[in-house]
Amino acid sequence: MYFEVKNINLNYDRVRAVRNVSISMEEGETIALIGANGAGKSSTLRAITGLKKLTEGEIWFDGTRLDHLPPDQIVRKGVAMVPEGRRVFPFMSVKDNLLMGAFTRSDKRAIAADLEGVLARFPRLKERYSQAAGTLSGGEQQMLVIGRALMAAPRLLLLDEPSLGIAPKLVQDIARSIVAINRDHGVSVILVEQNSRMALAISHRAYAFSTGEIAIEGISAELRTDPRIQKLYLGGEL
Amino acid sequence: MEQIIANGLYLGAQYALIALGLTLIFALMNVLNFAHGQMYVIGGFVTYTVYAQLGLPFVVGVAASGVTLAIIGALVQKFLFGPVIRKSVREESTMLLAAGLAFLLDAVVLLLFGEKQRGVPKIVNGIFNYNDYTIVMPYDKILVGVLAILAIAAFILYMQYSKTGRAMRALAQDKVAAQLMGVDVDRYSIIGFALGAMLAGVVGGLLVTVTGINLGMGGPTSIKAFMMVMIGGAGVISGAIAGGFILGMLESVGLTVLAAYGDITYLVIFASLMVFLAIRPQGLMGKPWG
Numbered sequence: 358m359y360f361e362v363k364n365i366n367l368n369y370d371r372v373r374a375v376r377n378v379s380i381s382m383e384e385g386e387t388i389a390l391i392g393a394n395g396a397g398k399s400s401t402l403r404a405i406t407g408l409k410k411l412t413e414g415e416i417w418f419d420g421t422r423l424d425h426l427p428p429d430q431i432v433r434k435g436v437a438m439v440p441e442g443r444r445v446f447p448f449m450s451v452k453d454n455l456l457m458g459a460f461t462r463s464d465k466r467a468i469a470a471d472l473e474g475v476l477a478r479f480p481r482l483k484e485r486y487s488q489a490a491g492t493l494s495g496g497e498q499q500m501l502v503i504g505r506a507l508m509a510a511p512r513l514l515l516l517d518e519p520s521l522g523i524a525p526k527l528v529q530d531i532a533r534s535i536v537a538i539n540r541d542h543g544v545s546v547i548l549v550e551q552n553s554r555m556a557l558a559i560s561h562r563a564y565a566f567s568t569g570e571i572a573i574e575g576i577s578a579e580l581r582t583d584p585r586i587q588k589l590y591l592g593g594e595l
Numbered sequence: 596m597e598q599i600i601a602n603g604l605y606l607g608a609q610y611a612l613i614a615l616g617l618t619l620i621f622a623l624m625n626v627l628n629f630a631h632g633q634m635y636v637i638g639g640f641v642t643y644t645v646y647a648q649l650g651l652p653f654v655v656g657v658a659a660s661g662v663t664l665a666i667i668g669a670l671v672q673k674f675l676f677g678p679v680i681r682k683s684v685r686e687e688s689t690m691l692l693a694a695g696l697a698f699l700l701d702a703v704v705l706l707l708f709g710e711k712q713r714g715v716p717k718i719v720n721g722i723f724n725y726n727d728y729t730i731v732m733p734y735d736k737i738l739v740g741v742l743a744i745l746a747i748a749a750f751i752l753y754m755q756y757s758k759t760g761r762a763m764r765a766l767a768q769d770k771v772a773a774q775l776m777g778v779d780v781d782r783y784s785i786i787g788f789a790l791g792a793m794l795a796g797v798v799g800g801l802l803v804t805v806t807g808i809n810l811g812m813g814g815p816t817s818i819k820a821f822m823m824v825m826i827g828g829a830g831v832i833s834g835a836i837a838g839g840f841i842l843g844m845l846e847s848v849g850l851t852v853l854a855a856y857g858d859i860t861y862l863v864i865f866a867s868l869m870v871f872l873a874i875r876p877q878g879l880m881g882k883p884w885g
């Protein structure tokens with residue numbers, strides 16, 4: 358298996374946030390982790406990046422065990438994260454933010470080529486190239502952090518709530534670029550979303566979380582019409 | 596008037612360099628380094644030893660001050676502040692540690708260099724006289740002023756354009772995001788502390804040629820450094836530089852204008868600072884690292 362989360366448990370103080378969660382994916386897949394706020398999907402993502410230590414379980418990526426490594430080492434294994442709430446470096450220029458994304462790399466020519474690629478994918482960033490990132494709109498900042506993660510030339514891209522607080526029109530743009538990143542570069546994607554309609558539309562498979570556990574898993578296209586999903590998230594139609 | 600401005604610029608360049616080191620350490624680790632002045636004093640004594648005692652060139656002395664303090668800074672972060680930051684949940688812990696470190700370094704200086712005031716031979720002789728005594732300044736003051744400004748410029752360029760500088764700015768602005776970019780927080784905290792302490796050491800080495808150095812200068816230097824950072828805004832490069840030059844200028848103006856009323860320059864500066872902070876507690880450019 359290319360990427361595997363094996364039976365993980367996570368605690369915050371003594372409260373269990375994630376219980377016996379297992380996830381697996383093949384290379385080139387996009388999977389979605391959906392569920393309500395506090396269901397444990399973001400915690401699972403934080404565990405993959407090394408920001409949150411596991412209580413039990415293992416995480417494996419392409420033959421390497423990740424769960425004992427610190428965050429900066431996990432990036433070097435090819436796992437890049439787009440954190441929740443965007444978290445741009447607010448007083449740095451768009452350019453410096455993007456260059457920070459390539460922090461672990463030293464191949465100058467490839468970095469320059471990837472920088473061109475990101476600017477071509479998000480032309481707005483080119484317009485704001487030397488502006489401080491903190492002055493960008495929410496949607497532009499989201500593009501910036503996705504571009505920043507791409508600058509690491511990742512093989513596995515993690516996105517934590519990329520649609521949160523973004524204008525509906527821009528959510529579509531961002532969804533399209535996630536599909537394109539997966540398709541064009543063969544980057545595997547794990548997408549955490551409360552917006553399950555969007556997440557199920559652009560992923561191959563999905564795991565639905567409920568109170569720290571995986572309640573339902575399956576092919577995204579099938580889950581979109583699954584009455585259990587609609588019941589689980591009250592959202593009525595997806 | 597011109598003379599006051601020239602003095603202010605000379606002082607301000609030294610002060611700005613001290614404040615930059617302090618603000619760098621604060622921005623990266625949220626540590627208020629109360630031992631910054633003591634680090635400055637050690638820098639002065641190292642240059643004194645290398646240049647005046649051993650007879651090596653002055654530049655070697657300043658370089659030795661910088662290197663010595665960089666090593667001290669790195670060790671202090673690795674073995675003292677690093678472990679405390681990791682373990683403690685309260686920020687007061689590092690403040691107490693910094694205060695303790697200041698006492699420790701005072702004791703070390705007393706043991707190694709004694710309590711006497713030390714001076715060094717003039718690095719250059721002669722006095723610059725512009726426009727028939729409009730501005731009079733000894734060449735050694737001009738030289739250390741220029742060296743300090745060059746050091747400030749080098750620091751800014753390093754922070755702005757080097758990969759390490761960019762990583763430190765990122766770390767100061769968002770620690771978690773910086774980690775996610777692959778920045779090793781422990782390693783860069785050590786680099787940052789070493790760099791901040793190095794700046795204090797370099798200024799100590801530069802100023803020993805003008806003011807000499809003694810054990811008692813540590814505490815007052817720390818206080819001045821904190822004032823500059825408060826004036827400019829904590830954790831901001833531009834703020835530290837502005838604060839340094841403003842304090843240098845105030846001191847220069849005060850020593851001339853208020854001379855008739857006795858030694859009250861710093862009394863007036865402290866009082867004005869309190870009023871200023873009451874109106875603008877975040878300082879002139881108060882925002883996180885920029």
